Structures are given as structure tokens and as C-alpha cells.
Amino acid sequence: MRTLLLLVLFLFSLPTFSQSPPAVISVDKVNRVLYAGVDNPLTIVAQQKEPVAWEQIxxxxxxxxxxxxxxxxxYNGHFSVNPSSLGPVTITVTTATGKAKYPYNVRLVPVEVALGGFSSRNSTAPRTSVLGQIGIRAVVVNLDVCATAPVTTYEITTITNGTVRRHINQGGPFDATGRAMINDLQIGDTLIIRDVHVRRPGFDGALPVPDTLVLTIE
Structure with missing residues (x-):
């Protein structure tokens, strides 16, 4: 009995270790991803009385x-970081208990091509609605940020009774040739917008958008 009591006292005298990390980071509304060219909001909470300071990060x-x-x-646990290029990012938080490192990946801002209210999710469009558009635009989607992606070039293809016409349009608005192709569209024709290049936030050069519009004119 004496031996059992000594064993119990020994076990309770051993030091305990917390498994909680010294800090926790959340990229607001995004998981383990940062986007290039925009401010990515970060919320950082650490095991300390005061809010996390800028000097700790x-x-x-x-x-x-x-x-x-x-x-x-x-400041005060709420921060932002704006990567200017793609690649892995490591955010380090220093607290009284040590340093914690958190890996993230930087991606391009997600962009969707739109012709007025029509996108790649649509398969048909009224002729009057298409003729009323001045061009296409690239819309930043799924991000709660203020960002634009100006269109530099794209290919317009129209198919009328088996006859195919193609043109490389410069800029987002239809140029003279592009405008003429749009005006010539009739009910039953097919309009294809593809090979769209845009200037994404944080990048000087034009980058392609993997998005194609294929619309049957009604």
C-alpha cells in the first residue's frame, strides 16, 4: 500500500506540457492561401494578455x-500582407514561449470573364442583349477585396451556317472589327470568347484566363 501511494504522488508531481501552439493565424475567409497583388487580411491570436503586436510578426x-x-x-491582432509574386510564404509569430512558423501558398487572384451578365456558366444569350454590350470584362470573384483585372486581348469567334470568323480584339471594349462581328450575329449563330488575357493585380504583364464563353444566340 505504501509503495502504491508513493507511485501516485510521483505521477502527480510530473510537469505537464501544453499542446496548444503559441499562436494561431487565420487568413480571413481563406484557408492556407494568400492572393498576389491584394491585401490579404490576417487575424492572429497568441497565448498572451495583450493583442499581438506588429513587431511580433x-x-x-x-x-x-x-x-x-x-x-x-x-496592429492589435489584425494585419494584412500583400505578396507581389507567386511562391510559398512563411509567416512567423514570436511570443514569450517561442516562435511559431505557418506556411501558406500564394495564388493568382481568381478571375471570371463576363459579357454583360453572361459568363461561362451560360450557354445561350438573347441577340438584343449581346448587341447591347460594349465589350467584355474580367471580374475578380470569390474574394472580398477591391481589385480589378483589365482585359488586354481576346479572341472573338463567330459561327454562322458553318462559316467561321475569327478576330483578335485589343482591349476589353470591342474594336471596329469586333463590333462588326457582334452586329452581324443572327439568331442561331454561335459566339465564342476565348484566349482572354488580363492584367492581374500585382503583375505588370498580361496573363491568360482559363475561361471560355460559348453562347448560342437566341
Missing amino acids: SAEITSVDGLQELPIKG
Whole structure:
């Protein structure tokens, strides 16, 4: 009995270790993903009395140019980071209990091509609605951010009774040739908008959008 009592006292005297991380980061509305060229809001909570301060955080991105530090804005646990290129990002939070590192991936801002109210989810469009459009636009989707993606070029294809016409349009609005092709559309024709290139936030050059509109004119 004496031996059992000593064993119980020994077990209760052992130190305990918390399995909780020194800090927890959440990218608001996004999981483990940052988007290039826009402010990505971060909420950071740490095991400390005061809110996490700006001085406790650092961010680094590994790109084609090597390891680079990313500027972080904000205070009191609410921050934002704006990566200027693609690549893996590591956000480090320093607390009294040590450093915690959190990996993220940087992706391009998601963009959808639209012709007025029509997108790749549509298969038909009234002729009057199509003729009333001045061109196409690229819309940033699924992000609660203020960002634009100007269209630089795209291919317009029309199919009328087996006759195919193609034209590379410069800019988002229809140019003279593009406008003439749109005006010539009749009920039953097919309009295809593809190979769209846009200027995404954070990038100087034009990048393709994997989105194609195929509309049967009604």
C-alpha cells in the first residue's frame, strides 16, 4: 500500500506540457492561401494578455528571386500582407514561449470573364442583349477585396451556317472589327470568347484566363 501511494504522488508531481501552439493565424475567409497583388487580411491570436503586436510578426516569400521579406501592415491582432509574386510564404509569430512558423501558398487572384451578365456558366444569350454590350470584362470573384483585372486581348469567334470568323480584339471594349462581328450575329449563330488575357493585380504583364464563353444566340 505504501509503495502504491508513493507511485501516485510521483505521477502527480510530473510537469505537464501544453499542446496548444503559441499562436494561431487565420487568413480571413481563406484557408492556407494568400492572393498576389491584394491585401490579404490576417487575424492572429497568441497565448498572451495583450493583442499581438506588429513587431511580433514577420513574413518571407520564396520566389524566383530567392528569399524575400514581405511587409506587414496592421496592429492589435489584425494585419494584412500583400505578396507581389507567386511562391510559398512563411509567416512567423514570436511570443514569450517561442516562435511559431505557418506556411501558406500564394495564388493568382481568381478571375471570371463576363459579357454583360453572361459568363461561362451560360450557354445561350438573347441577340438584343449581346448587341447591347460594349465589350467584355474580367471580374475578380470569390474574394472580398477591391481589385480589378483589365482585359488586354481576346479572341472573338463567330459561327454562322458553318462559316467561321475569327478576330483578335485589343482591349476589353470591342474594336471596329469586333463590333462588326457582334452586329452581324443572327439568331442561331454561335459566339465564342476565348484566349482572354488580363492584367492581374500585382503583375505588370498580361496573363491568360482559363475561361471560355460559348453562347448560342437566341
